[in-house]
Amino acid sequence: MSxxxxxxxxxxMPVLLGFCIGNGASYAALYLSGLVFLWVLVAQGVAPExxxxxxxxxxxxxxxxxxxxFLTTMPGGYxxxxxxxxxxxxxxxxxxxxxxAFVVAQLAIPYDLPIPWWxxxxxxxxxxxxxxxxMLLWKHRA
Numbered sequence: 433m434s435x436x437x438x439x440x441x442x443x444x445m446p447v448l449l450g451f452c453i454g455n456g457a458s459y460a461a462l463y464l465s466g467l468v469f470l471w472v473l474v475a476q477g478v479a480p481e482x483x484x485x486x487x488x489x490x491x492x493x494x495x496x497x498x499x500x501x502f503l504t505t506m507p508g509g510y511x512x513x514x515x516x517x518x519x520x521x522x523x524x525x526x527x528x529x530x531x532x533a534f535v536v537a538q539l540a541i542p543y544d545l546p547i548p549w550w551x552x553x554x555x556x557x558x559x560x561x562x563x564x565x566x567m568l569l570w571k572h573r574a
Contacts, residue, residue, distance in 0.1 A: 443523070446515035450527035454508015454563060455534065461504040462497055469493055485546040494551045501555070502562045505531070509566025514574075520567055528563035532556050 466487065473483050487493060512527040513520035535556050539545070545552070 443518070446512045446517075446520075446523050447527045447530065449515055450508045450510075450512025450524065450563070451530045451534075452508075453511045454505040454527070454559065454566070455531055457507050458501045458504040461500055465497065465500060488545070488547045488551075491548075494548070498551070498554050498558060502558055502565075505559055505562035506566035506569065508559075509563030510570045511566075512563065513567040513570040520570070524563050524567040525560070528560040531559035531563070535559065 469487055470483050473486055474480060478486050508527060508531065509524050512524045516523045539552055539555070
């Protein structure tokens with residue numbers, strides 16, 4: 433590998449790894465949490481074809497999901513900062529912007545989601561403070 437490419441690779445690896453960690457952790461936690469909540473609704477007698485709409489119109493569940501998402505996204509910021517050799521702030525912001533862009537792409541589907549607008553906006557914005565909180569946790573421990 434030439435030395436011209438190495439600095440860019442070193443620069444982007446913390447961003448990509450932080451994104452993967454934050455996205456993977458939040459996806460796993462939110463998937464399992466959502467699955468449990470959907471089965472609870474079915475057990476309460478909600479028709480299976482109505483379960484998804486009912487779950488994602490539940491304000492208490494959505495608030496819980498955003499808090500859980502924030503907490504499980506934080507490790508992405510922690511690891512981005514920890515793996516950064518130079519500017520952890522810049523790389524952490526890049527990783528959080530990448531995650532926000534990923535959320536925008538997920539919301540850009542060609543049909544309406546039963547998710548309220550405030551929750552969609554929170555989903556796009558939340559990665560930024562979550563990654564920053566993870567970076568601050570790393571700085572506090574370093």
